[in-house]
Amino acid sequence: MFAYHNDHIDQYGWRPIMITEVSAVNFRQNLGEMLNQVQYRHDSIVINKDGKPVAVLVDAELFARIRKMRERFDALSGHVAKAYGDVPAEQGMAEIEAAVAAERAR
Known part of the structure; x- marks a missing residue:
């Protein structure tokens, strides 16, 4: 489902965060799951279109x-x-x- 994962340490809370890259189609098909991933795990989602990043979904904080x-x-x-x-x-x-x-x- 996910094209790419990249673990980072959050500089503010020192908790590991995951950055996931997905295609726009994949994002649209899995929106609910990805919203949960961002809301509850504080991960970030990079959305690619034609192989290029066009947007990022991050938690509100x-x-x-x-x-x-x-x-x-x-x-x-x-x-x-x-x-x-x-x-x-x-x-x-x-x-x-x-x-x-x-x-x-x-």
Whole structure:
């Protein structure tokens, strides 16, 4: 039934989660079972169409965390864009690359 399984450790609860990849047809045929898998086991389902991922079904708690992280990222990106608005692109990218390199060296 499932095309691919990939076990991961959830970084928040340290519980193993399973990521399953299925075709859109398989997903449609087994929707109830997959909803239970996501709701009760907190697994994730990657839905493929023509062999390419097009959507992911995740539990509501994980989605809420993803949404919050995206809001924080968007706010941070806005602050960075505002702070570097007058800086030439090459100079800004050089500063960002230097900061990333320094952080990776730590």
